[in-house]
Amino acid sequence: MNLISLTIRQAHDGLIDKKFSSRELTLAYLAEIEKKDKKIGAYLSVTKDLALRQAEKIDEEISAIGGPASGGKIGLLAGIPCAIKDAILVEGEKCTAASKILENYVAPYDATAVKKLKNEGAVILGKTNTDEFTMGASTENSAFKVTKNPHDLTRVAGGSSGGSAAAVAADMACHALGSDTGGSIRQPASFCGVVGLCPTYGAVSRYGLIAHASSFDQIGPMAKTVEDCRIVFDAIKGKDLLDSTSVEQKISNFKFQISNLRVGVPKEYFSKGLDSGVEKIIKNAIKKAQDAGAKIVEISLPTTEFALACYYILVPSEASANLARYDGIKYGLSEKGENLLDVYLKTRGRGLGAEVKRRIMIGTYCLSSGYYDAYYKKAQQVRQFIRNDFVKAFEKADLIFCPVSPFPAFKIGEKADDPLSMYLADIYTVAVKLAGLPGLSLPAGKTNGLPVGLQIIGNHFEENKILAIAQELEKML
Ligand code: GLN
Numbered sequence: 001m002n003l004i005s006l007t008i009r010q011a012h013d014g015l016i017d018k019k020f021s022s023r024e025l026t027l028a029y030l031a032e033i034e035k036k037d038k039k040i041g042a043y044l045s046v047t048k049d050l051a052l053r054q055a056e057k058i059d060e061e062i063s064a065i066g067g068p069a070s071g072g073k074i075g076l077l078a079g080i081p082c083a084i085k086d087a088i089l090v091e092g093e094k095c096t097a098a099s100k101i102l103e104n105y106v107a108p109y110d111a112t113a114v115k116k117l118k119n120e121g122a123v124i125l126g127k128t129n130t131d132e133f134t135m136g137a138s139t140e141n142s143a144f145k146v147t148k149n150p151h152d153l154t155r156v157a158g159g160s161s162g163g164s165a166a167a168v169a170a171d172m173a174c175h176a177l178g179s180d181t182g183g184s185i186r187q188p189a190s191f192c193g194v195v196g197l198c199p200t201y202g203a204v205s206r207y208g209l210i211a212h213a214s215s216f217d218q219i220g221p222m223a224k225t226v227e228d229c230r231i232v233f234d235a236i237k238g239k240d241l242l243d244s245t246s247v248e249q250k251i252s253n254f255k256f257q258i259s260n261l262r263v264g265v266p267k268e269y270f271s272k273g274l275d276s277g278v279e280k281i282i283k284n285a286i287k288k289a290q291d292a293g294a295k296i297v298e299i300s301l302p303t304t305e306f307a308l309a310c311y312y313i314l315v316p317s318e319a320s321a322n323l324a325r326y327d328g329i330k331y332g333l334s335e336k337g338e339n340l341l342d343v344y345l346k347t348r349g350r351g352l353g354a355e356v357k358r359r360i361m362i363g364t365y366c367l368s369s370g371y372y373d374a375y376y377k378k379a380q381q382v383r384q385f386i387r388n389d390f391v392k393a394f395e396k397a398d399l400i401f402c403p404v405s406p407f408p409a410f411k412i413g414e415k416a417d418d419p420l421s422m423y424l425a426d427i428y429t430v431a432v433k434l435a436g437l438p439g440l441s442l443p444a445g446k447t448n449g450l451p452v453g454l455q456i457i458g459n460h461f462e463e464n465k466i467l468a469i470a471q472e473l474e475k476m477l
Helices: 008-016 022-040 048-065 112-119 162-169 186-192 226-236 276-291 304-325 340-351 354-367 373-396 419-424 430-434 463-474
Strands: 043-046 081-085 123-128 152-156 175-180 195-198 218-223 262-266 295-299 399-403 439-447 450-457
Touching (some): 008 226, 022 043, 081 162, 123 162, 162 186, 175 195, 175 226, 195 226, 276 295, 276 463, 295 373, 304 373, 304 419, 354 373, 373 430
Parallel strands (some): 262 295
Antiparallel strands (some): 043 123, 399 450
16 A cells, blocks of 8 residues: 555544554655655655654554544544644744744744644644745745755745645645745645645634734645645634634535536636636636536626735735844844844844845835835725725625636746746735635646646635535546
């Protein structure tokens, strides 16, 4: 049996039926990482000791509950190896956010999502690569290395959760946690051909996620199948007293089906700039839904043209405030200086990369007195208009289908020196976050050998509907 290609449920069944142990499963993944990761570069650190300790503990629990007849007493995630984006804290392990400024920072506590996974008995294999402070769309902004796309090593894995996506795609983890501020779960999932869910803002606690832009950031699952994503999402969601923006979700028992679904297709998302191969695959997925009985309705999101500009004012503004804490005193790197200002300048000058500095400068400018009203306040007003577009769209449609990215994975280096063309990669993913909505990337086919994801967007806290429909569609694509 090829242990590393199993889904969560298959691996769970194998553990319960004692076909293999969690230690064997974990060792199989560790061997795969050893074999492949020099080429792919998905991991920034491998937490072998932690993983084996967790696996052995679960093996003891499984042997204590007896044979297959007692199956079901062990949670679905128990003993299953996963990866965690290196912007999410795992107690006692390094958490770098792929930045030199946090190169030697060791997390003093677990993020709530990690704690919840640990409580379910999950095995943590390591911490995955990301763009520095999750700012980017290719992992090329990582201070340490570029993650390669497992489908074509000359191309990017996407970003910022490129390490998590590549780890799952290359069978170096059964599932992984990523984070999404403007597309960082959905876009790498699309580029690497895995399923990625960005939950509604507030659905999963942000406690222990290194902050990028606090009114956007969300942790979410990345996995091989929709069902696996659901299993992980169910484990990590919910109200957390340590994150006042988190909420408990009301789960509807309604059975969502494609046959009675109204699928909204935003006309603005199918205009110039969309790669023809991607367009074909997305249109084919929409046709499949239609053939299965869905009603396709054209919708309009007229504020689409403002979404990127709005995002790239609000997000750097929040980031500039969040990153002020890396001052050479409280965390990580601390350069010596002649006075306090000199310590700040040297630490931040040496510790932060070009994209992070660019965003701190843009954000600080947008928030400065005299410009605040013209930029930050205006962008907040535009954010409301963008949100209203979606409110209107959801009167006509139950879910929205559209591309995740205008193009498939691009070549390493292709956009690295041109921030504006890199920002264009986010054109279909940022509006969702400006509106605080959930979105999922579902593998929908390949163009020239490269995976393409269909984006399924739902109304607030409608992950259940998205997952049900995605699971049905998954079998047809
Ligand atoms: N590419 C987007 C950005 O650079 C999204 C990043 C993210 O979601 N963390 O801001």
